Amino acid sequence: MARYLVIGGAGGVGSALVSTFKAAGHEIIASVLNDQEAKAVSAAHAEVACFPLDLSDPTSVVDAVRAAIDNGPLDGVAVCAAVAPIGILETANLKQVQRTLDVNIVSALAIFQAVIPSLRASRGRIAFTSSMAGKVAMPFVGQYSASKFGLEGLADAMRREVAGQGVHVALVEPGGIRTPMVDAQLMQVSQMIDALTPEEERLYGAFYRGFRDAAKASHELTASTASQVAAVLVRALTDATPVARYIAGADAEQLIAAAHAMSDAEMDGLMAQMMSGETAPA
16 A cells, blocks of 8 residues: 555546556545635545645745655645636736736745655656647736746756656646536636637737637547546556656647747647637647
């Protein structure tokens, strides 16, 4: 029996990962955002130890995680929690941008600092959930893309710093994921479109509608299930010979391959087509 820490155990991917590890007989510690999430995890997964964790306050994360694992051994850590605000960068709320970076990047470092002694002792692994948006910056999700680009660089540096200590750091790069969060985003962007001023409509209306159409098509046609992404996280934490990056989903494979093959100008054109509805989202 192994012992795993799952950050974001109540979310779609996190919950699926907890289920997978529990079915295999492993011990799980899971972070949750609040009491409501803790009750949901406890109802779905018996004998999973939950603890509250506010990733928007990175300075509190190290102590909270260390207390939760109680200096015990850890075979692996999976970081599944993130925030994904949508909208045009020109009008982005800077406090929201700071929160996105705190949750998606700075807290990732805090988690790493908290668990690295335990992982070093067990020669364990940590896997961060990135995104295809961490390889290709997408219109309308600029905050999220920026945070995932940052996470990619952070995890690369971590991996290289601790490789000689027997700890492996991996990135899992999903494409679209079928979760309730996407349903909420689609509803939100429709409300945002209804609230556009004439000037905002002139400048960015096409981006709002293009994003909604592309996200809806992805959600219905090409997105992975939470369980499929969780299965890739399991591979990252258990493969006999782990690699630095695991792509999750055909859409992510296509877009990341295009990013390697295309020039910036070509990728700009592809993004413009996606936002205009002229081509299906990769």
